[in-house]
Every structure is written in C-alpha cells, then in structure tokens.
Amino acid sequence: xxxxxxxxxxxxxxxxxxxxxxxxxxxxxxxxxxxxxxxxxxxxxxxxxxxxxxxxxxxxxxxxxxxxxxxxxxxxxxxxxxxxxxxxxxxxxxxxxxxxxxxxxxxxxxxxxxxxxx
Numbered sequence: 001x002x003x004x005x006x007x008x009x010x011x012x013x014x015x016x017x018x019x020x021x022x023x024x025x026x027x028x029x030x031x032x033x034x035x036x037x038x039x040x041x042x043x044x045x046x047x048x049x050x051x052x053x054x055x056x057x058x059x060x061x062x063x064x065x066x067x068x069x070x071x072x073x074x075x076x077x078x079x080x081x082x083x084x085x086x087x088x089x090x091x092x093x094x095x096x097x098x099x100x101x102x103x104x105x106x107x108x109x110x111x112x113x114x115x116x117x118x
Contacts, residue, residue, distance in 0.1 A: 006067035
C-alpha cells in the first residue's frame with residue numbers, strides 16, 4: 001500500500017479549508033484517511049497552519065510520501081527543514097562545502113603568495 005501525506009479539501013463553495021491527512025494513494029481526494037495531521041486555512045490572514053509535527057515525522061519515518069501541495073505548505077512552515085535536521089542530513093537549502101586536502105599542508109593564503117613570487 002502506497003501511503004501519502006496530502007490535503008483533503010473541506011469547507012464550502014469558495015471557502016476552502018484543508019486537512020493534512022495520511023491516506024492510501026489509491027483513495028479519492030476526500031475518501032477515508034488513516035490519520036489526521038493538522039489543518040490549513042488559506043482564507044485567514046495570515047494563512048493559518050496547524051500541524052502535529054511528531055505525527056508528520058512518524059509517518060515520514062515509516063515511508064509516507066508527500067504530495068506536491070502538502071510538500072509546499074510544510075516547507076513554508078519549516079517542518080521539512082526540521083525533518084532533515086532530525087534525520088541528520090544537510091538542510092535542504094545549504095550547499096555542501098568543499099574542503100582542501102589536509103595532506104597538502106598548504107593553506108590557501110600561502111599558495112597564492114607562492115604563485116605571485118614566480
């Protein structure tokens with residue numbers, strides 16, 4: 001069974017309200033879900049986002065995949081950065097830094113000075 005964290009639309013016509021739910025990816029959008037993780041109200045100013053992060057981390061740890069909409073909202077709320085930090089991986093926006101080899105024993109400043117003297 002492929003499990004996804006996605007948005008379930010609630011509310012009335014022209015008044016959307018969404019729940020973050022965990023469900024089988026083969027179910028319809030508003031079908032039965034396994035667990036409710038929080039809600040998102042795009043009408044409120046500022047947008048109201050309430051998420052149970054521990055439940056999100058539990059389901060992501062069990063292999064649940066994020067839908068595009070859920071990924072976007074969770075990323076803006078900072079939940080995905082905390083998930084990456086908890087996993088021990090690099091933050092999503094931080095590039096990897098290249099280190100100089102230690103066996104060369106030459107610092108960057110010394111090397112630049114040597115090339116100018118020649």
